[in-house]
Amino acid sequence: xxxxxxxxxxxxxxxxxxxxxYPVVFPAALEYNAPVHGTWNIVHxxxxxxxxxxxxxxxxxxxxxxxxTADEMGLGDxxxxxxxxxxxxxxxxxxEITIRGVSDxxxxxxxxxxxxxxxxxxxxxxxxxxxxYIYRKLSERYPDIFxxxxxxxxxNQRTGPTPEMKLRLAMFDPIAxxxxxxxxxxxxxxxxxxxxxxxxxxxxxxxxxxxRQLADCKSYSDFLALGxxxxxxxxxxxxEEAVRAxxxxxxxxxxxxxxxxxxxxxxxxxxxxxxxxxxxCEDFTAQIEACKTRLAALRKTLAGQAVCLDYTATPRPVSxxxxxxxxxxxxxxxxxxxxxxxxxxxxxFLRAHFPDLMLHPTLRPEQRxxxxxxxxxxxxxxxxxxxxxxxxxxxxxxxxxxxxxxxxLGLCGRIEQALLERKNTRDIVMRKGLGCDSLCCTPxxxxxx
Amino acid sequence: xxxxxxKLPVPTxxxxxxxxxxxxxxxxxxxxxxxxxxxTYNTHDELRWYDKESLIFISGxxxxxxxxxxxxxxxxxxxxxxxxxxxxxxxFANSPIPYLNGTDFAAIxxxxxxxxxxxxxxxxxNAMHDYAHGASLxxxxxxxxxxxxxxxxxxxDGRLRVxxxxxxxxxxxxxxxxxxxxxxxxxxxxxxxxxxxVDTDFEEAMQAVEADVSLVVSTAGLRxxxxxxxxxxxxxxxxxxxxxxxxxxxxxVRAAAAGTESRPVYLNYENRFPGGRTLTVxxxxxxxxSVGAAIALREGWNFRIAALTEDSAALIxxxxxxxxxxxxxxxxxxxxxxxxxxxxxxxxxPPHAELRELxxxxxxxxxxxxxxxxIFEEVRL
Numbered sequence: 154x155x156x157x158x159x160x161x162x163x164x165x166x167x168x169x170x171x172x173x174x175y176p177v178v179f180p181a182a183l184e185y186n187a188p189v190h191g192t193w194n195i196v197h198x199x200x201x202x203x204x205x206x207x208x209x210x211x212x213x214x215x216x217x218x219x220x221x222t223a224d225e226m227g228l229g230d231x232x233x234x235x236x237x238x239x240x241x242x243x244x245x246x247x248x249e250i251t252i253r254g255v256s257d258x259x260x261x262x263x264x265x266x267x268x269x270x271x272x273x274x275x276x277x278x279x280x281x282x283x284x285x286y287i288y289r290k291l292s293e294r295y296p297d298i299f300x301x302x303x304x305x306x307x308x309n310q311r312t313g314p315t316p317e318m319k320l321r322l323a324m325f326d327p328i329a330x331x332x333x334x335x336x337x338x339x340x341x342x343x344x345x346x347x348x349x350x351x352x353x354x355x356x357x358x359x360x361x362x363x364x365r366q367l368a369d370c371k372s373y374s375d376f377l378a379l380g381x382x383x384x385x386x387x388x389x390x391x392x393e394e395a396v397r398a399x400x401x402x403x404x405x406x407x408x409x410x411x412x413x414x415x416x417x418x419x420x421x422x423x424x425x426x427x428x429x430x431x432x433x434c435e436d437f438t439a440q441i442e443a444c445k446t447r448l449a450a451l452r453k454t455l456a457g458q459a460v461c462l463d464y465t466a467t468p469r470p471v472s473x474x475x476x477x478x479x480x481x482x483x484x485x486x487x488x489x490x491x492x493x494x495x496x497x498x499x500x501x502f503l504r505a506h507f508p509d510l511m512l513h514p515t516l517r518p519e520q521r522x523x524x525x526x527x528x529x530x531x532x533x534x535x536x537x538x539x540x541x542x543x544x545x546x547x548x549x550x551x552x553x554x555x556x557x558x559x560x561x562l563g564l565c566g567r568i569e570q571a572l573l574e575r576k577n578t579r580d581i582v583m584r585k586g587l588g589c590d591s592l593c594c595t596p597x598x599x600x601x602x
Numbered sequence: 603x604x605x606x607x608x609k610l611p612v613p614t615x616x617x618x619x620x621x622x623x624x625x626x627x628x629x630x631x632x633x634x635x636x637x638x639x640x641x642t643y644n645t646h647d648e649l650r651w652y653d654k655e656s657l658i659f660i661s662g663x664x665x666x667x668x669x670x671x672x673x674x675x676x677x678x679x680x681x682x683x684x685x686x687x688x689x690x691x692x693x694f695a696n697s698p699i700p701y702l703n704g705t706d707f708a709a710i711x712x713x714x715x716x717x718x719x720x721x722x723x724x725x726x727x728n729a730m731h732d733y734a735h736g737a738s739l740x741x742x743x744x745x746x747x748x749x750x751x752x753x754x755x756x757x758x759d760g761r762l763r764v765x766x767x768x769x770x771x772x773x774x775x776x777x778x779x780x781x782x783x784x785x786x787x788x789x790x791x792x793x794x795x796x797x798x799x800v801d802t803d804f805e806e807a808m809q810a811v812e813a814d815v816s817l818v819v820s821t822a823g824l825r826x827x828x829x830x831x832x833x834x835x836x837x838x839x840x841x842x843x844x845x846x847x848x849x850x851x852x853x854x855v856r857a858a859a860a861g862t863e864s865r866p867v868y869l870n871y872e873n874r875f876p877g878g879r880t881l882t883v884x885x886x887x888x889x890x891x892s893v894g895a896a897i898a899l900r901e902g903w904n905f906r907i908a909a910l911t912e913d914s915a916a917l918i919x920x921x922x923x924x925x926x927x928x929x930x931x932x933x934x935x936x937x938x939x940x941x942x943x944x945x946x947x948x949x950x951x952p953p954h955a956e957l958r959e960l961x962x963x964x965x966x967x968x969x970x971x972x973x974x975x976x977i978f979e980e981v982r983l
Binding site for chain 2: 312594
């Protein structure tokens, strides 16, 4: 429990979905950052390219979060910093400082990595740094290194792509076209690997395709070998532009397969994939019935237990909410601040059919002091678990590798498992990058009795 | 280049330092920043975030607002949150882009103060300095804005009253540090009036002006100690009453109250044992210098300081090294045979050197918190 402030008006801002504006549900304000960090940041994402080194050129305070992310992953040896001073920014030449700093970092490391992800920052944008010059000079100086244009410039993220989206785009830049292998399929753009709880892998493998995900790349040469793919697929929204651009560069067919939770959308997407691959359409009746049976069993198991969900668990929280509500699960709260464009139809459906579903913000300043008595609510996602202060939650981020009918069955299994397992919510949600190594400690500051 | 970090993480920055300093004082801190500052701070630089409430927010500055110099949303959102929470004070911290475009925080403070009728001040961080710099500015601006105009008349208690200045979890990550120091002071006949700022709320913090002596326990406390001396005539002593340095520090406190001031207490014990073994202590100079002196006195060693914090000039001697970057730290440790400091320093020590570990939250963050020691207990070596 948080220590109480002396003054706390009883005001909160949850809203019925029927009354909620779209797409921004809760207006921007001062932002509170909950101590929930399981989603991946740009360091986690970039580290998926084997052997690549990340170099950030920015102010000291801005550097701290990324360097500690790398060290908590145990990958500090693939990370370098160049800090900038007032003098560098105000009277220096930011291009020269960047080039000299990056060069110095490379020389001090001793060996040349095959790829450097160079992250420039808000100050480079604001000072109008000539990035073409920076990258040209570095490439001339180190012709054996591929310099990827990465950005940590959150000042632009409300009016353009986020740093994460730009990183996903840049990290594929070294992949060049290779002779095509029409049996090879790249499934890229998401950090959480798909496996047995996804329809995509069995579908592809049963039809003779080899599927490669980023986690399958153990070396830089494995990574470059993605260039021989005959097909490129993406199942995660912030990777969509990056994988589409890669497909265009490689000259391959491409399909975006957003994580679906309604039967109709799953059927539509599976058929779209089969059409792309030249396969006949399927009859999904048995799989739909299996999902219905499983969801009915889950409903029985939950026995009216309250469930809540947040947007960090899946990029399609509204769609997942619709699935649960349509099958009688008592979903009471959905934590999100805005609704993505892919979710417009699901949002409209819920407004019409489940108008009392409550939407709760995550970033609003009022959230800092929201009451969090310990509950046994079943949460899906770390932020929901934090706000509900429950030890019973499905610990997943970024869709958790779920996709399609197998994804629904997997979700049901995870919910049932979460009911049985009392988790240490505090320790789990404070760790960064769920699925990555986490070497940190999370001691408790509360007063001991 | 001195600004390249290859083997060590950069230490905590000034924005986080300011937030850490003000955390428990009942105010609201608004970091004028696009994103990231708050997440960085509460993930890696703040131990209390999950367990103890504090009003620290970011403004979410956008490119269009920065380009247009548009502060209206910052002001509106700050007023809205302040009306909701009615904090004791409102503080603004700065970040690189508002720093570069010359955002007029003095005017913003005046406007917000007028609208809310809540004291408002600006901590001039810009993300380009270290945590101690930011924390020390935050403490100073808090003192200048909120302490009463006059020093109250002395109450006839008989004990010397001591205000501890400069304590944050960044240098004192053990949960027991503040209460241990308080207990040590009380056991030695002093009356601790406040500890800026762990386990001290707004009202207690206001009692700093009632102190007979300020005790500076880290770099972060020095600016405020100087201010309290100039403004209220309160003398100060620099050093931690740890181990065998305890009595020398308390002697210095008594002497200061009697009108005799001294340099940082630990510096008196740097070269006491010619020919003896030399311990190099690395990190924040007041804490590490004090621990170094205590160990040196116990073991009959010499010690020297490699000071990580940039504002260390008044806190070290000519035989010490100011080493606020990786290159300077590497040079300072190049001939060390025995060092005491954060486990990270092993990466830059010569191969033959021995490192005794004392983890430093402002450097290694959450990585070695399982090795944290209450610094006021005898440091195990």
